[in-house]
Amino acid sequence: QEWTTxxxxxxxxxxxxxxxxTMQPSSACAPxxxxxxxxxxxxxxxxxxIFLGQVDPNSPxxxxxxxxxxxxxxxxxxxxxxxxxxxxxxxxxxxxxxxGSWSFGDYFKEEAIDYAWTLLTExxxxxPERIYASYFEGDDNVPKDTEARDFWxxxxxxxxxxxxxxxxxxxxxGDIGPCGPCSEVHYDRIxxxxxxxxxxxxxxxxxxxxxxxxxxxxxxxxGLSSLPQKHIDTGMxxxxxxxxxxxxxxxxxxxxxxxxxxxxAKYSKxxxxxxxxxxxxxxxxxxxxxxxxxxxxxxxxxxxDGAVPSNEGRGYVLRRILRRATRYxxxxxxxxxGFFQKLIPVVVKTFGEAYPELxxxxxxxxxxxxxxxTAFSTxxxxxxxxxxxxxxxxxxxxxxxxxxxxxxYLYDTxxxxxxxxxxxxxxxxxxxxxxxxxxxxxxxxxxxxxxxAAAKSGGSPQLEFIAEQTxxxxxxxxxPTDDSFKYK
Ligand code: ATP
Ligand code: MG
Ligand code: MG
Ligand code: MG
Numbered sequence: 001q002e003w004t005t006x007x008x009x010x011x012x013x014x015x016x017x018x019x020x021x022t023m024q025p026s027s028a029c030a031p032x033x034x035x036x037x038x039x040x041x042x043x044x045x046x047x048x049x050i051f052l053g054q055v056d057p058n059s060p061x062x063x064x065x066x067x068x069x070x071x072x073x074x075x076x077x078x079x080x081x082x083x084x085x086x087x088x089x090x091x092x093x094x095x096x097x098x099x100g101s102w103s104f105g106d107y108f109k110e111e112a113i114d115y116a117w118t119l120l121t122e123x124x125x126x127x128p129e130r131i132y133a134s135y136f137e138g139d140d141n142v143p144k145d146t147e148a149r150d151f152w153x154x155x156x157x158x159x160x161x162x163x164x165x166x167x168x169x170x171x172x173x174g175d176i177g178p179c180g181p182c183s184e185v186h187y188d189r190i191x192x193x194x195x196x197x198x199x200x201x202x203x204x205x206x207x208x209x210x211x212x213x214x215x216x217x218x219x220x221x222x223g224l225s226s227l228p229q230k231h232i233d234t235g236m237x238x239x240x241x242x243x244x245x246x247x248x249x250x251x252x253x254x255x256x257x258x259x260x261x262x263x264x265a266k267y268s269k270x271x272x273x274x275x276x277x278x279x280x281x282x283x284x285x286x287x288x289x290x291x292x293x294x295x296x297x298x299x300x301x302x303x304x305d306g307a308v309p310s311n312e313g314r315g316y317v318l319r320r321i322l323r324r325a326t327r328y329x330x331x332x333x334x335x336x337x338g339f340f341q342k343l344i345p346v347v348v349k350t351f352g353e354a355y356p357e358l359x360x361x362x363x364x365x366x367x368x369x370x371x372x373x374t375a376f377s378t379x380x381x382x383x384x385x386x387x388x389x390x391x392x393x394x395x396x397x398x399x400x401x402x403x404x405x406x407x408x409y410l411y412d413t414x415x416x417x418x419x420x421x422x423x424x425x426x427x428x429x430x431x432x433x434x435x436x437x438x439x440x441x442x443x444x445x446x447x448x449x450x451x452x453a454a455a456k457s458g459g460s461p462q463l464e465f466i467a468e469q470t471x472x473x474x475x476x477x478x479x480p481t482d483d484s485f486k487y488k
Contacts (some may be wrong), residue, residue, distance in 0.1 A: 002112060002342060003124075003242065003245035003246055003410070004255050005238065005239075005242050005254060005255055005256045006354060007122070008238065008242050008245060009070050009097065009099065009123070009240060009354065010124060011236055012068070012070070012099045012236070012238075013068050013069070013099075015115075016048070016066070016068035016101045016115070017068060017120050017308070019100070019115060019393035020065075020066055020205075021066040021067055021068040021101060022067050022068070022410045023063060023067075023068055023069060023096075024046070024064075024067045024069045024178075025069065025070070026069055026070060026071045026072045026355075027038065027040055027071065027072075027336075028072070028305035028306065029048040029072035029073060029074045029095065029305050030074070030203065030302045030305045030306060030307035031045070032136075032305070032306050032307070033106060034175035037075070037078070038077045038078040038313065038314050038317065039071055039074035039076065039077065039078065039210075039302070039317075040071065040074065040179040040313065041073055041074065041075050041076070041078065041079065041080040041235075042071070042073060042080075042098060042100075042102030042235055043069060043071035043073075043098045043099075043102075043235050043300055044100070044102070044213075044233045044235070045071075046071075047061070047102060047104070047233070047434070048173070049065070050064070050178075050231070051060065051173065051178045051215055051231060051233075052173075052177065052178065053116075054231075059074070064104055065096045065103070065104055065105070065372050066101075066102065066106055066107075067100075067104070068100065068101045068102070069100055070097050070098070070099050070100070070238065070354075071097065071099075071100055071180070071235075072095070072097060072301055072305075072355070072413075073095070073096055073097070073215055074094055074095050074100045074298060074301075074302060075092075075093075075096075076317050077314070077317040078299065083320075083321070083324075083481065084092060086290070086291060086294050086295075087202060087288070087290040087291035087294065087328075088278070088287060089277075090204050090243075090249065090250035090251055090252060091204060091207050091237070091239075091240055091250070091251050091278065092245075093239060093251065093294050093297070093298075093341060093397075094294055094295065094298045095294065095298035095301055096237055096239055096304075097237075097238035097239065097296045098235045098236065098237060098238065099235070099236040099237075099238050099241075100234055100235050100236070101115070101232070101233035102231070102232060102233055102234070102319060103212070103231060104231055105229035105230065105231060106232075108214065108216075108230050108232060109147050109148055109151055109214055110147075110278070110348030111232075113148070113151040113152060113212065113234045114151075114185070114211050115157075116185060116234070117155050119186065120210075121155075124241070124245060125139070125192060125298040126187065126244065126245075127154075128155070129191065130154075130191045131160065131185060131186070131187060131188075132155065132160045132161075132162060132185070132186040132187075132188065132189055132190075132195065132199050132206070133152040133156055133160065133161050133162070133183060133184070133185055133186070134147040134161075134162050134163070134164040134168065134169055134183060134184045134186065134195060134200065135149045135161065135162070135163060135164070135169065135181070135183045136148070136150065136163070136164065136166070136169040136170050136182065136183070137164060137165065137169070138163075139165070139166055139170075139350060141223070141224065142166070142170065142181065142217075142224065144163070144475050145181040145183070145214070145251055146167075148181065148183040148214065149161055150161070152183070152237070157303075157399065159194065159196055162196055162198055162199050163339045164184075164199075168200045169181060169182050169183065169184065170182065170346060171211075171213045171215075171233075172219065174239050174319060175219075176219050176221070176228050177217075177218065177219060177392065178215050178216045178217070178218055178227060178231075179215065179217050179218070179219050179224075180215045180216040180217050180230075181213075181214055181216075182209045182211055182212060182214060183212045183214070184194065184200075184207070184208050184209075184210060184212070185209050185210040185212075185236075186199045186206055186207065186208050186209065187206070187209050187244055188205065188206050189204075189205040189207065189209055189244065189249055190205050190206075195227040204249070204250075204277075205249070207240055208237075208240075209234075209236055209237060209240050209241050209244070210234060210235070210237075210241075211234065211235050212232065212233075212234045213233040213234065213235075214230070214231075214232065215227065215230060215231040215233060216230045216464060221391055228378040239254060241252040242254045242256075243257070250275060252273075252275070252289075252290050253275060253292065255425070256351070257293055258298075258349050259300075259346050259350055260293045260296065260297075260343060260346055260347065260348070261273045261289055261293060261347075263342070263346045264289060264292060264333070264335075264343065264344055265322060266295065266340075267329070267333065267335040267339040267342065268285075268289075268333040268334070268335060269296075269333065269334035269335070270283065270285050270332070270333055271285065273285075273286055273289040274286055274382040282330070283335065284328075284332050285332060286333035287328070287332075288328040288333050288407065289330065289333075289389070290322060291328045292325045292328055292329055292340070292343070293320065293327060293343075294331075295321050295324060296325065296343040296344065296347055297339065297347055298318075298321055298353075298460070299318060299321060299322055299325075299350075299365075300347045300348070300358060300365050300368050300369075302314075302318055303318075303356070303361065303364060303365045303368050303369070304355070304357045304358050304360075304361040304364075304365060305357065308368060309322055309368065309372050310334040321370065322340070322372050322373065322376070322463055323376050325340055326373055326377060326380065326419070327380065329418075330380055330381075331380075331422060332379065332399065335467070337374070337377035337378075337380075337381065338370075338373065338374065339375070339376065340369060340373045341366060341369045341370045341373055343368050344362065344365055344369065345362075348362050349367075369377065379414060379415040379416065380416070381399055382414050382416075383410055383414045383415070383416030383420070383421075386404040386410060386414060386416075387416075387424050388412070388423065390406065391424075391428045391465075394430065398428055399430075400429075401430065401431045401432070401433055402421070402425050402430055402431070402432045402433065403433050403436055403452070404433045404434075404435065404436020404438075404439060404440050405436065405440060406439055407421050407422075407432055407433070407434075407436070407440075408440035408441070408444075409439040411437075412444065413442075419423065420439060422434070
């Protein structure tokens with residue numbers, strides 16, 4: 001039995017279909033009809049109305065009791081944002097597939113745990129000795145979930161059933177609304193040891209794979225009350241479980257990433273992927289590979305679902321992601337400008353069968369990414385050239401500090417990220433007047449605020465236009481400095 005990604009996905013769906021669950025297609029990862037949600041971040045998003053008791057009685061959802069699917073998810077903004085981890089670890093992506101199963105007012109904890117155990121140990125045949133389960137240990141507001149604990153004890157010894165805090169094991173949709181304890185499955189990639197202390201401790205070898213949420217309470221101003229209808233909502237990371245089944249220590253070593261890395265190696269001037277992490281990856285080459293492979297999936301899927309990089313909201317997140325990938329490619333892999341769009345065909349080929357929308361929209365994806373990438377690469381190139389000249393000039397004049405004005409010019413006019421300016425200064429043995437830069441930023445903000453205010457009060461269409469342009473320009477050039485990109 002070869003566990004390809006496609007096989008793992010279809011096996012999950014068939015297993016739950018065998019238990020009378022109905023396959024519900026993935027909703028869009030960029031939910032154009034839901035402005036409150038930046039991206040779809042879990043399989044349950046499309047079933048929210050059921051949990052909230054807001055289903056139209058004529059909708060097919062009204063009679064849905066059990067469901068299963070594989071959901072396209074993006075966690076790069078809003079409540080769930082994994083962007084900073086992507087590239088740096090082996091098991092967070094910005095785009096990933098979440099395998100999900102649901103009971104809507106039907107079966108509850110015991111069956112949910114039974115199904116999970118059976119699928120993992122009898123179908124996927126994971127080593128039961130390496131499985132750990134977590135349950136909610138309770139706090140001042142919510143009692144300990146002894147039910148979940150006891151159901152796991154049917155299968156696991158007590159030292160592998162672990163009580164965890166609300167942060168990891170209590171799920172809420174928002175500040176009010178349906179909520180409940182959850183219970184997760186964690187897997188030890190190493191085995192032959194007691195790994196209980198490593199559960200929920202950010203250890204890449206003891207990884208959370210499946211979250212089983214028990215929606216049993218409603219929370220309002222007065223506190224918690226029991227829900228008349230209790231629900232099950234589960235989500236398992238497809239890439240994570242595939243990495244285990246393919247006996248790999250990283251999600252990036254599974255079948256679907258290999259062809260993307262092979263394609264990338266054609267454009268890299270610093271060699272191919274070696275899977276190094278952290279300190280080991282001192283040149284950031286392998287981090288760059290992971291970032292770029294992740295980001296091209298995210299961009300391709302999001303654009304296929306109708307999203308477009310832009311200056312605000314969802315589009316802005318996509319723009320940042322594209323720029324992050326472009327920078328890693330050009331700076332770290334020394335790839336020629338335009339390399340990023342060249343990865344689209346391999347993404348479409350790898351995922352097109354499971355997600356035909358990629359095939360259908362390939363031309364649009366290519367057009368949008370090409371345009372964005374070209375615009376940004378030009379900026380990046382111009383900044384690098386400008387800095388080279390500046391460096392020479394400063395050396396001949398015996399100057400040591402790049403002024404705030406210069407850094408601001410690079411940033412505001414050339415669109416050059418300030419952390420990059422800082423790093424290049426450092427490499428050239430120069431310092432950067434960061435305080436001066438911050439002052440320039442403040443002045444700029446005041447200027448555009450004033451322009452906006454003037455436009456509002458004056459009501460002149462001309463002024464309004466200028467204010468809008470200024471705001472757009474500013475946003476366009478802001479490459480947030482909290483971006484995790486570091487050149488060293
Ligand atoms: P983690 O603690 O590892 O960040 P999580 O608790 O945030 O995961 P959940 O919200 O419980 O994740 O989502 C359900 C499942 O989806 C997780 O158990 C995991 O397998 C998978 N998953 C979550 N985030 C990611 C991601 N960024 N990339 C890949 N898989 C993910
Ligand atoms: Mg998380
Ligand atoms: Mg977690
Ligand atoms: Mg979780």
